[in-house]
Every structure is written in structure tokens, then in C-alpha cells.
Amino acid sequence: MSPVNSANESSKSLNFIQAIIEQDLRQGKNEKRVHTRFPPEPNGYLHIGHAKSICLNFGLALQYNGMCNLRFDDTNPVKEDIEYVESIKADVRWLGFDWEGREYYASDYFEQLYQYAVDIIKKGAAYVCDLSAEQISADRGTPTRPGNPSPTRNRSVEENLDLFGRMRKGEFKEGSRVLRAKIDMASPNMHMRDPIMYRILFAHHHRTGDKWCIYPTYDFAHGQSDFIEGITHSVCTLEFEVHRPLYDWFLNQIVEIDTYRPQQIEFARLNLSYTVMSKRKLLELVKNKYVNGWDDPRMPTISGLRRRGYTPESIRYFADKIGVAKRDNIIDVALLEHSIREDLNKRAPRRLAVINPLKLVITNYPADGTETLEAINNPEDELAGARLLPFSRELYIEKDDFMENPPPKFHRLSPGNEVRLKYAYIIRCDNVVKDHATGEILEIHCTYDAETRSGMPQSNRKVKGTIHWLSAAHSRVAEFRLFDRLFSVENPDAAEEGKDYKDFLNPQSLITTRGYVEDSFDQVTPLEKFQFERLGYFCADPDSSSDSLIFNRTVSLKDAWAKIEKNSK
RNA sequence: UGUCCGAUAGUGUAACUGGCAACACGUCUGACUCUGGAUCAGAAGACUCUAGGUUCGAGCCCUAGUCGGACAACCA
Numbered sequence: 001m002s003p004v005n006s007a008n009e010s011s012k013s014l015n016f017i018q019a020i021i022e023q024d025l026r027q028g029k030n031e032k033r034v035h036t037r038f039p040p041e042p043n044g045y046l047h048i049g050h051a052k053s054i055c056l057n058f059g060l061a062l063q064y065n066g067m068c069n070l071r072f073d074d075t076n077p078v079k080e081d082i083e084y085v086e087s088i089k090a091d092v093r094w095l096g097f098d099w100e101g102r103e104y105y106a107s108d109y110f111e112q113l114y115q116y117a118v119d120i121i122k123k124g125a126a127y128v129c130d131l132s133a134e135q136i137s138a139d140r141g142t143p144t145r146p147g148n149p150s151p152t153r154n155r156s157v158e159e160n161l162d163l164f165g166r167m168r169k170g171e172f173k174e175g176s177r178v179l180r181a182k183i184d185m186a187s188p189n190m191h192m193r194d195p196i197m198y199r200i201l202f203a204h205h206h207r208t209g210d211k212w213c214i215y216p217t218y219d220f221a222h223g224q225s226d227f228i229e230g231i232t233h234s235v236c237t238l239e240f241e242v243h244r245p246l247y248d249w250f251l252n253q254i255v256e257i258d259t260y261r262p263q264q265i266e267f268a269r270l271n272l273s274y275t276v277m278s279k280r281k282l283l284e285l286v287k288n289k290y291v292n293g294w295d296d297p298r299m300p301t302i303s304g305l306r307r308r309g310y311t312p313e314s315i316r317y318f319a320d321k322i323g324v325a326k327r328d329n330i331i332d333v334a335l336l337e338h339s340i341r342e343d344l345n346k347r348a349p350r351r352l353a354v355i356n357p358l359k360l361v362i363t364n365y366p367a368d369g370t371e372t373l374e375a376i377n378n379p380e381d382e383l384a385g386a387r388l389l390p391f392s393r394e395l396y397i398e399k400d401d402f403m404e405n406p407p408p409k410f411h412r413l414s415p416g417n418e419v420r421l422k423y424a425y426i427i428r429c430d431n432v433v434k435d436h437a438t439g440e441i442l443e444i445h446c447t448y449d450a451e452t453r454s455g456m457p458q459s460n461r462k463v464k465g466t467i468h469w470l471s472a473a474h475s476r477v478a479e480f481r482l483f484d485r486l487f488s489v490e491n492p493d494a495a496e497e498g499k500d501y502k503d504f505l506n507p508q509s510l511i512t513t514r515g516y517v518e519d520s521f522d523q524v525t526p527l528e529k530f531q532f533e534r535l536g537y538f539c540a541d542p543d544s545s546s547d548s549l550i551f552n553r554t555v556s557l558k559d560a561w562a563k564i565e566k567n568s569k
Numbered sequence: 570u571g572u573c574c575g576a577u578a579g580u581g582u583a584a585c586u587g588g589c590a591a592c593a594c595g596u597c598u599g600a601c602u603c604u605g606g607a608u609c610a611g612a613a614g615a616c617u618c619u620a621g622g623u624u625c626g627a628g629c630c631c632u633a634g635u636c637g638g639a640c641a642a643c644c645a
Binding site for chain 1: 595604645
């Protein structure tokens with residue numbers, strides 16, 4: 001199950017990042033250390049795409065006996081918040097990774113970063129620019145046309161030092177001046193056209209408060225933060241590929257020795273079918289109430305998946321299966337669903353539940369008779385043991401398990417037909433009681449074969465189907481939330497002629513209904529997982545109050561109906 | 570019409586230093602089952618983007634194309 005194990009056992013098949021690391025190790029780079037980091041900006045909740053990055057970075061550290069830091073890339077105070085810091089830490093921990101106390105913040109390095117900037121100014125490689133944001137943007141040119149140099153590009157070192165110091169002191173208005181690296185306004189790489197290093201922002205920072213009014217940009221902070229922390233392999237997503245020359249340029253300005261230098265390596269971010277992944281869109285879904293928050297079980301956020309019933313193991317397994325490469329990809333969401341089924345099959349105890357009840361009366365069973373039957377908790381785990389189930393004359397079965405006029409390969413109950421009640425008796429349907437006015441089926445009458453109780457000598461008589469059931473008098477009501485994919489199309493982002501992703505929201509993505517569960521269900525703890533026979537995997541929701549049990553559906557079992565329909569053609 | 574990156578079954582990912590294109594998910598068959606789930610057995614599915622070249626031999630190396638993506642925030 002662990003990504004680490006599988007990486008070890010298949011030492012032959014390395015992803016390209018492992019190949020780079022192993023080569024670095026062979027060449028004795030960086031004193032043969034491997035040190036990675038997971039560097040989220042605390043401006044939103046983590047989603048399954050971040051999980052890929054977390055598993056990758058922490059996994060690499062584990063595999064190569066290295067370390068992985070948790071670093072908050074908090075260089076833009078206007079977007080960031082402590083709430084996000086807390087949720088990110090909780091999610092990483094929940095996923096099963098440990099940063100062993102190495103919880104760092106780019107904001108911890110503001111003073112050091114400032115000194116680096118001063119050093120670069122002294123070398124004549126940075127200058128204070130007085131242009132407006134609009135003017136800078138206009139002067140940058142286009143990818144095919146070179147930009148114009150700023151009029152202040154050739155200020156003296158002394159003047160730049162003075163101005164930069166006064167920027168820090170708060171003498172200038174927000175947006176009036178920036179510190180820029182003096183690189184090449186004609187570079188074919190837009191990021192090398194005198195990129196911004198510092199901007200003036202009179203904003204309250206969630207950690208440094210009002211100490212600073214100038215903040216470094218991502219480009220000026222990231223590589224240096226990596227350097228300060230001794231990161232060897234700075235793994236990030238593909239969109240930063242064009243930033244790499246700049247990453248290296250800044251490092252070259254501040255590092256003289258050549259024995260250690262962090263290296264940026266890019267990989268393709270995760271895309272999932274039937275899912276949107278961009279933080280902007282997820283935020284929009286939350287704000288416009290299309291979902292009930294970041295942790296809505298339909299969301300691809302880690303907290304949403306958790307409430308949906310996903311386990312950390314299943315997500316790590318998934319991250320391992322999808323691999324790492326540089327080409328754009330859209331992973332089939334079926335692989336995610338396979339991952340949770342794989343895990344839950346082994347560990348989720350089985351329970352009986354009826355979501356859409358139909359009353360079934362066993363006419364030859366004593367009216368006030370009850371008995372208790374033994375039921376296996378998990379056929380795939382002997383240690384899970386067994387429990388006792390009450391049985392009586394009046395039962396509930398699932399409406400779908402009965403058909404008055406069944407198609408050819410229908411293996412469940414129909415008039416004149418036999419079926420086994422799981423853990424109980426074989427029954428035969430004798431009669432269907434209907435409402436005369438509406439024709440609606442009210443209840444069905446059956447007779448049972450007393451010799452066929454599970455475990456009895458005669459019980460191994462074969463019948464085509466087995467259905468689940470609950471004693472009407474001994475079951476309790478519970479609320480079920482049935483989840484389906486949030487989007488009804490494979491690629492909601494590929495907007496076709498004027499449509500956008502919101503037009504593809506699946507109105508059936510959440511169905512709330514009441515049903516019955518075994519009476520013994522009162523000690524369910526939040527987020528406990530169950531497989532309800534033939535209904536799928538469910539997890540007890542933390543919102544559930546003591547007198548009403550609420551279950552969230554994780555993934556359904558494959559739809560039996562689709563098969564029946566196909567077979568009966 | 571700039572720079573950088575990418576291209577291998579439906580979807581992903583492999584193929585050590587050139588040597589029979591493999592694995593997983595999905596799909597389809599069948600078997601088994603006290604859930605039609607799970608499990609087990611099997612099948613289909615790839616001119617490795619194109620065209621040249623190097624080589625005894627190319628998915629891999631070279632050249633030229635094609636297609637796709639990223640880049641013009643004082644976001645990360």
C-alpha cells in the first residue's frame with residue numbers, strides 16, 4: 001500500500017525524478033543528501049493534486065533516507081490566512097506524513113532575503129524602478145518583441161541602496177516603486193526581462209504583522225528559501241519551468257561556493273476526469289453554494305475526500321499508481337475509485353442496510369417469533385469476527401431486489417422465485433400485495449424453508465440470488481447521503497461553445513434519503529467506514545448527531561442494473 | 570510568427586547503457602461465491618506523432634516537420 005514500498009520493490013522502474021536523484025547520488029552531489037520540501041501557499045485548501053505533490057516530496061525523502069520540509073510560501077499577505085495554514089497542516093498529517101518539526105515559512109527569511117537583495121544591488125544587478133505597474137507591463141514587450149528598459153535602470157548603486165532602504169521604511173506609496181533585477185529586457189524568456197523582486201504592500205501579514213511593508217515576490221523568495229533550508233531537489237509543477245533560469249540566476253547572485261546548490265525539477269500536475277482542480281474554481285463552487293464548503297464530500301479537496309470516506313492509504317496508493325512524468329495528463333477518476341475500493345475491501349466491516357424499503361412478510365413464520373443469527377463482519381478478514389442479527393416475520397428488503405416481471409437474468413426475488421436472505425433462510429415469493437387504486441406494491445408475502453438457515457445441514461442448497469434484509473421491528477432509521485460525481489462530463493474544463501464548467505454540474509451529485517440500518521449501529525464513530533451489502537461503501541459523517549445516524553457514500557459498487565439491462569437484451 | 574517543454578493501447582505509467590513494447594485502471598468473456606461486490610481465469614486493444622538519417626538492430630541517438638502545453642500579475 002505504501003508508495004515507499006512499491007518504489008523499493010520496483011527498483012528497476014524509476015520515474016524521471018528518481019533517475020535524476022540517483023544520478024546525483026552517484027556523482028556525489030550535495031554531500032549525497034536528498035532534501036525536498038512541500039511548499040504550499042496558505043491561500044486555500046489542499047486538494048488531490050496537492051496530495052500527488054505531498055506523496056512525491058515526502059515519498060522521495062523517505063525512499064532516499066532524506067528529509068522533507070513543510071514550508072509555507074507566504075510572500076503575499078493579501079491572499080493568505082492562518083486558517084489555511086492550520087488546514088494544510090492537518091491535511092498533510094492526515095495523509096500520514098511527518099515533517100518532523102521542520103515547519104518553515106518564507107516569511108521567516110524576510111530579513112535574510114532583504115540582505116540578499118541589498119547584496120545584489122551592491123553588485124549593480126538590481127535597481128529601484130519608479131514606473132507604474134501598467135507602465136512596467138507595457139514596457140515588458142511581448143514574447144516576440146523585446147521590452148524597453150526602465151528610465152531608472154541605470155541608477156547608481158548608492159541611489160538604489162538609499163531608495164530600497166526607504167521603501168522598507170515605508171516612505172513610498174504602495175505601487176509607486178519596486179525593486180527589479182537587472183537582467184535582459186530583450187530576453188526571449190519573459191521572466192528574465194528585469195523581473196520584480198520586491199513590491200510595496202501595506203498589508204497585514206498573518207505572521208509578521210505590520211513589521212514589513214515590502215514583500216519579496218515568489219521568484220525572489222523561492223530559490224533562496226530552498227537554499228537557506230538546504231533543499232537539494234526542489235520539485236514543482238510544470239508551469240514553473242520557464243522560471244527555472246531565473247531561479248538559477250538569483251542563486252548565482254547569492255552563492256559563491258559551488259559545493260551545494262538546490263535544483264528545480266518540474267513535473268506535470270494532476271488532472272482528474274469529471275473533476276475541476278483549480279483553486280479558483282473550487283473557491284467559486286464554495287462561494288456560490290454549489291457545494292456546502294471546502295470539505296463537502298463531493299469536493300476533490302483532501303478534507304472533502306476524507307469526509308467522503310477515503311482513507312489516507314487509498315490516496316497514497318493512488319498517488320503511487322498515477323506515476324510522475326512531464327506530459328499533460330487526465331487521470332481517469334475510476335482509478336481513484338478503484339483505490340478506495342481496493343483499501344476498503346480489506347478493512348471495511350460489512351453491515352446490512354436498506355435504503356429503499358419494501359416490506360416482506362414471511363407468512364409461515366410465527367407472528368411473534370424472533371431469533372438471532374450470526375453474521376460475518378468481513379469475509380476478507382477473519383479477525384473482524386461476527387455479530388448477531390435479529391430475524392423476525394416482518395422484514396424490509398431493498399425495493400430494487402424485487403421485480404414483478406423480471407428480465408431473463410434477474411437473480412433476485414420475483415413471484416414464484418426463490419432467493420436467499422443473507423445469513424438467514426431461503427424464501428419463496430408467493431404473493432404480491434398491491435394498492436388497488438394505484439397499483440403500487442405495498443408488501444410481498446413469502447414462505448421460508450426452515451431447513452435452510454445459514455449453517456444448517458440443509459443450508460447449502462443453491463439458489464440464484466442472495467439479498468440483504470432487516471427485521472422491521474429491530475432496525476433503526478438513518479439518513480443516507482448518496483454522492484455521485486460532481487460533474488456529468490469527462491472534462492468539465494473543456495468548455496464547448498460558450499459553456500463553462502458550471503454548466504456541467506451534475507444535479508444528481510447529492511441525494512439525501514432515509515433508510516434503515518441494523519439496530520446495533522449506535523456506537524458508530526465519525527468517519528468510520530462500512531460496506532453496506534450491495535449498496536456500496538459508506539462512512540459515518542462527523543455531522544451526525546446522536547439520535548440520527550448519517551452516512552456518506554464513498555463509492556458505489558458497480559451498478560448491477562446496468563448489467564441486468566445489458567444481459568436481458 | 571519568440572523561448573521552453575512534451576508526444577508509447579481508451580486513460581495513465583514503464584522499457585537498465587540502442588536488443589522480442591510491459592504493467593495498472595478501464596472494457597469485454599467465462600468461472601466461482603450466502604452481495605450480480607470482491608476473488609480467480611482469459612481476451613481484445615499500439616504502424617511507439619510524421620518523414621528522413623545513423624546502426625546488424627531505434628520507442629530510445631541525429632535532422633527536419635506536425636500536433637499539444639506553458640510563458641507577456643507588483644499571484645504562487
